[in-house]
Amino acid sequence: xxxxxxxxxxxxxxxxxxxxxxxxxxxxxxxxxxxxxxxxxxxxxxxxxxxxxxxxxxxxxxxxxxxxxxxxxxxxxxxxxxxxxxxxxxxxxxxxxxxxxxxxxxxxxxxxxxxxxxxxxxxxxxxxxxxxxxxxxxxxxxxxxxxxxxxxxxxxxxxxxxxxxxxxxxxxxxxxxxxxxxxxxxxxxxxxxxxxxxxxxxxxxxxxxxxxxxxxxxxxxxxxxxxxxxxxxxxxxxxxxxxxxxxxxxxxxxxxxxxxxxxxxxxxxxxxxxxxxxxxxxxxxxxx
Amino acid sequence: xxxxxxxxxxxxxxxxxxxxxxxxxxxxxxxxxxxxxxxxxxxxxxxxxxxxxxxxxxxxxxxxxxxxxxxxxxxxxxxxxxxxxxxxxxxxxxxxxxxxxxxxxxxxxxxxxxxxxxxxxxxxxxxxxxxxxxxxxxxxxxxxxxxxxxxxxxxxxxxxxxxxxxxxxxxxxxxxxxxxxxxxxxxxxxxxxxxxxxxxxxxxxxxxxxxxxxxxxxxxxxxxxxxxxxxxxxxxxxxxxxxxxxxxxxxxxxxxxxxxxxxxxxxxxxxxxxxxxxxxxxxxxxxx
Numbered sequence: 001x002x003x004x005x006x007x008x009x010x011x012x013x014x015x016x017x018x019x020x021x022x023x024x025x026x027x028x029x030x031x032x033x034x035x036x037x038x039x040x041x042x043x044x045x046x047x048x049x050x051x052x053x054x055x056x057x058x059x060x061x062x063x064x065x066x067x068x069x070x071x072x073x074x075x076x077x078x079x080x081x082x083x084x085x086x087x088x089x090x091x092x093x094x095x096x097x098x099x100x101x102x103x104x105x106x107x108x109x110x111x112x113x114x115x116x117x118x119x120x121x122x123x124x125x126x127x128x129x130x131x132x133x134x135x136x137x138x139x140x141x142x143x144x145x146x147x148x149x150x151x152x153x154x155x156x157x158x159x160x161x162x163x164x165x166x167x168x169x170x171x172x173x174x175x176x177x178x179x180x181x182x183x184x185x186x187x188x189x190x191x192x193x194x195x196x197x198x199x200x201x202x203x204x205x206x207x208x209x210x211x212x213x214x215x216x217x218x219x220x221x222x223x224x225x226x227x228x229x230x231x232x233x234x235x236x237x238x239x240x241x242x243x244x245x246x247x248x249x250x251x252x253x254x255x256x257x258x259x260x261x262x263x264x265x266x267x268x269x270x271x272x273x274x275x276x277x278x279x280x281x282x283x284x285x286x287x288x
Numbered sequence: 289x290x291x292x293x294x295x296x297x298x299x300x301x302x303x304x305x306x307x308x309x310x311x312x313x314x315x316x317x318x319x320x321x322x323x324x325x326x327x328x329x330x331x332x333x334x335x336x337x338x339x340x341x342x343x344x345x346x347x348x349x350x351x352x353x354x355x356x357x358x359x360x361x362x363x364x365x366x367x368x369x370x371x372x373x374x375x376x377x378x379x380x381x382x383x384x385x386x387x388x389x390x391x392x393x394x395x396x397x398x399x400x401x402x403x404x405x406x407x408x409x410x411x412x413x414x415x416x417x418x419x420x421x422x423x424x425x426x427x428x429x430x431x432x433x434x435x436x437x438x439x440x441x442x443x444x445x446x447x448x449x450x451x452x453x454x455x456x457x458x459x460x461x462x463x464x465x466x467x468x469x470x471x472x473x474x475x476x477x478x479x480x481x482x483x484x485x486x487x488x489x490x491x492x493x494x495x496x497x498x499x500x501x502x503x504x505x506x507x508x509x510x511x512x513x514x515x516x517x518x519x520x521x522x523x524x525x526x527x528x529x530x531x532x533x534x535x536x537x538x539x540x541x542x543x544x545x546x547x548x549x550x551x552x553x554x555x556x557x558x559x560x561x562x563x564x565x566x567x568x569x570x571x572x573x574x575x576x
C-alpha cells in the first residue's frame with residue numbers, strides 16, 4: 001500500500017479522537033458544538049493534518065499529543081473555510097463529502113457561527129499547545145488576507161468568476177486559496193521542530209499546485225458520487241481552471257511537471273535532514 | 289471633561305492610523321482591503337481598544353506602538369463580529385453607526401470574507417506584536433466558543449429570540465457576547481504588563497454588565513438617529529432584555545447597582561497598584 005495512505009490509516013483515528021475531544025471540552029453551547037462536530041466528522045481525506053504529521057515524522061520528530069492537537073487545529077481551519085465557502089452567498093453548495101452541507105442542516109446563522117467558532121478554536125488550541133507565537137503568526141498569515149492568505153485567495157477566486165484568467169493569475173489564486181494551508185502544514189512542522197528548510201517550503205508550493213490541478217481535472221472527469229461533492233461546479237460557477245486554460249491533456253501534463261518539481265525539492269530537502277526519512281512524503285506524489 | 293472621553297480624544301487618531309495602516313500593509317487584495325477598512329473606519333466609540341489602552345496606562349505602563357497595535361487588533365475582532373452579526377442570516381441589519389452595513393455595500397460574500405479576514409488579521413497582529421502565546425490564547429477564548437466566548441454568546445442570543453429568559457440566563461449570554469471582549473481589554477493589559485489582578489478582572493465583569501444594561505435601555509429610549517443603528521431592535525427580534533425582565537426603572541436600578549460593584553472592584557484594585565492612577569477608569573463609570 002502507498003505509504004502516505006498507510007500513514008493516514010494509522011494516524012487517522014487518533015487525530016479524529018483528539019479533534020472531537022478538544023471541540024467537546026472547549027465548546028459550551030450544545031447546538032454550536034453539534035454543528036461544529038457535524039462538519040468536522042463529515043470525513044474527507046484529512047490531507048492537511050496528515051501532511052503536517054507526516055512532515056514532522058519525516059524530519060525526525062517523535063509524534064506526541066501536542067502534534068495531534070496542532071494537526072486538529074489545522075483541520076478545524078480547513079473545515080471552517082469549507083463551511084463558509086458552501087454558504088448560499090458564496091458557492092451555494094448543498095453537498096459536501098457526500099452529506100448535506102452545514103447550513104442545510106443547521107441553518108445559515110449557525111453555519112456562519114460554527115465557522116467563526118472553528119477558526120477561533122483553532123487559534124486557541126494552536127497558541128495554547130505550541131506556546132509559540134511564531135506558529136500562530138504563520139497560521140494567521142496562511143489563512144488570512146496577505147500574500148499567502150486563504151481569505152485573500154477566496155476573494156480573488158470569486159472575483160475571477162465569469163472571466164478567463166491568465167495562467168499566472170490562476171496560480172496566484174490557488175497559491176493563496178489552496179496553497180496557504182498546505183504551506184502551513186509543512187512550515188509549522190519545521191517551526192515546531194525548530195528547523196528550517198527552504199527546499200521543504202518549495203516542496204509545499206509545488207504540492208499545492210499539483211493538488212489544485214488534480215482537483216480541477218477531477219471536477220470535470222468524476223461524477224458527484226465519486227467526488228462526494230457537486231461535480232462540474234467550476235463550469236457552473238464559470239471559474240477559470242487548468243483544463244479550461246490548457247485543455248485536459250495540457251492540464252495533465254502541467255500536473256506531471258509540477259509533481260517532478262515537487263519531487264526534486266524533496267530530494268534536495270532530504271540532504272538537509274540526514275536523520276530524516278522521506279518515504280511517506282515521496283509516496284504522496286505517487287497518489288496523484 | 290470626563291477623563292475617559294478626554295483619553296479617547298487624545299488617543300483615537302493614533303489608534304485609527306495604526307489600525308488602518310496595519311490593514312493596508314497586510315492585505316493584498318484591493319477590494320477586500322476596501323471592505324475591511326469601510327467597517328473599521330465607520331467610527332463608533334472605540335470603547336474596547338480605549339479600555340485596553342486606558343487600563344495599560346492606569347497600571348503604570350508607558351504606551352508604545354505595540355499597545356496601539358494590540359488595541360487595533362481588538363477593534364478588528366469587534367468589527368468582524370458586527371459585520372457578521374448584521375448579515376441577513378443573522379440580525380439582518382442595514383444600518384450601523386449611521387451608515388449602510390458592510391453587506392449592503394459590498395455584498396454578502398465579501399462581508400463574510402471581510403469578517404473572516406479581520407479575525408485572522410487580529411490574530412496575526414496580536415501574535416506578532418505581543419510575541420506572547422498567552423495573550424493569543426486569551427483573545428481566542430474571549431472571541432470563541434467556550435465559557436467567556438463571544439461566538440458562544442451569539443449562538444445563545446439567537447436561540448433566546450422569542451423566549452422570555454430568566455435573568456441568570458440573560459446575564460450568561462451577555463457575559464459571553466459583550467463581556468468577552470471587555471474582559472479581554474483588561475486582562476490583555478495585565479498580561480502585557482506581566483501583572484495579575486483578580487479585582488480588575490471582576491471590574492471588567494461588572495463593567496460589561498453595566499454596558500449591556502445601558503445598551504438595552506438605550507435601544508428603547510433613543511431614536512435610530514441618536515443610536516446610529518436601528519432602534520427598537522430588541523423588541524423586533526423578540527429578545528429578552530433587562531427592561532423587559534425588570535421594567536425600565538428596574539433596569540436603571542440594576543445599572544446603578546452594577547456600577548457600584550464595578551467601582552468597588554476598582555477601589556480594591558487601586559490598592560494593588562500603588563504606582564498606578566485609576567482616574568480614567570473611574571471616570572468611565574460616570575459616563576453611564
